[in-house]
Amino acid sequence: MFFQDSHKFPGKLIIVEGIDGSGKSTQVRLLHSFLESKGYPVFMTEWNSSEVIKKTTKEGKKKKSLTPTTFSLLHATDFADRLFYQILPPLKAGMIVLADRYVYTAFARDAVRGAHPAWVRKVYNFAARPDLAFYFKTPLATAIDRILSGRPKLKYYEAGLDLNLASNSEESFKIFQGMILKEYDRIVAEFGLTVVDATLEIEEQQQMVREVVMQQLQGFTTKRRNYAKRNKVFWRRFALPQDKRP
């Protein structure tokens, strides 16, 4: 599979991107409810949530031992696991997959951390190309206000402290997010993401998103059958053995 080409699966892949505090998670949740209310079978997946690698990532972050390359590869591993166990099965089954963050997050962050942009694109070449990708464009000041007011303390990698941009974590966070914003602008142009003005009211943004999505879904007829819904879908037949590290 190649990222350049559109995927051949019967389902639809819709993803949202944006810096922290852009409001993309709110929007994707609203979209989720909307699509379900329309009777579509929807599966939702989040960045950085695979069980295989969770502990390793957490430990690496705690020990601050991650380099730009290991940081990038850990996220790619996480993504690969989710792709094969969470994203592709519903796509093959003709469902709608909503992803909160996708490979573009890695393209932006890893490039800012110093990994070669061409290399990062090659690493993620196995990913399925989304049918629709929204980018929630936010001015830096707005996003930072939202994040800093809602969070007591910034984490090391979240604030980009590994880049030695500033000694103060808030200062570092601001510079880091500014760099990621610039990188996103480049990515929007390169991959043709659909830009949503994230300074608009939530319902205005959602209205736009829904219009674009419904246009994309023209001719897409798969509806949910009438069966009970579980709150979480498990694609794994077997659980992974527990990681016994303390």
Added chain:
Amino acid sequence: MPSGIKFFGEGLPYLKTSDLKGKLIAIEGTDGVGRSTQIELLEDWLQVQGFGVVVTGWTRSNLAGAAIEMAKGGNMIDRMTLGLLYATDFADRLENQILPALRSGFVVIADRYIYNAFARDSARDPDSSWIKEVYGFAPVPDLVCYLRLDVDNHIPRVIESGGMNYWESGMDLHLADNIFDSFKKYQKTLIQSYDDMVMTYGFEVIDARRSVAEIQQDLQAHIENVVKKTRGSLIPLPSGRGFEKPAKAGNEVANLNARQIEKRLQTGVTQIFGQTGAEISVGEERLILSPLPPPDFPGSNDKVIPFSSATPTPARSPEDSGSTNSA
């Protein structure tokens, strides 16, 4: 930009790599060809000559080693995820272990290198070049020795040394309905993949059907060529190590008396590491290159690489050593 090492692809743009003076030597070969035995002997041989040696093993990183074991235990991981997990492991060892050691002038012996990942992947999808692109950040070794063993000679050894396991038998490929036939088919494919890489990557092929001593002799000859280029001539190993050395080296040793050997040893090491000694971090372990003979050598767990000195100064402490290389 002038660079001390070459990379397979994009390299590590955020790191300075022009100051790497050490040598990177990869020992490749399927499981059970005797890599670890040979590497132990090489480590001894190089250390006796005053070379700092770091051995790095595939899937042995602090970061991802445990995750790999866990993922393999579940038998429910796909080719690409496992491939990326291996790459993560390698990247961690590269930046926290291999590169700092090369920067300090060590000889780094890699017990399997990225070719092993290429072989594994090509056995699963021969047309894919993806994994090779993932490893674009890997440095090209100064020397790759490929210990080649055909599958029929290989099998008894594997059975003797612990048997066949799920992944080494390629059971995920469903090549056969039992582990033996699957192992045989899978290892044949792996050997074929390695053979295909010999020309592309310039492997030195070493016939691993022979005795430990014969294989070691070949390895030493190849390594000597590589290390010599920058370091001047090596001091050959005094006899009595349990295996034969090349005849030429033996003659040379006969012509040197003990004092001369020690002097050359001292100068050689001082040239490499300076007078102060050096300290590097390898994962969580701290390696100290000391200009003093440590009191508890050999057999110490401290991994001190010594060379002789006449001055009996008190034991070094990590804090006051001259150069540090924290990853």
